[in-house]
Amino acid sequence: MALCCRCLGTYIGVAITSVLALINKFSIGEKAIIIIAILAFADIFINYGMGKLQNTGNVTRFIAGILLAIVITKVFDYILKTERK
Secondary structure: OOOOHHHHHHHHHHHHHHHHHHOOOOOOOHHHHHHHHHHHHHHHHHHHHOHHHOOOOHHHHHHHHHHHHHHHHHHHHHHHHHHHO
């Protein structure tokens, strides 16, 4: 089964950041998360929002996947921590 670079980056990033979140070593401020989200979604917009006009390449997509994984893990971590309170 083929896997794109962005998906691979997301899977690896979620695996690493989830372990860090479970041992309470994953702390990133809200401003940093917003900046990371903007960078991740900018790559997705450039690839899909602009049509087939721009190709960002595999390395950029992999990094965008890791950034997206950080945002996903932080959102789930925030939801689970508010559920526990």
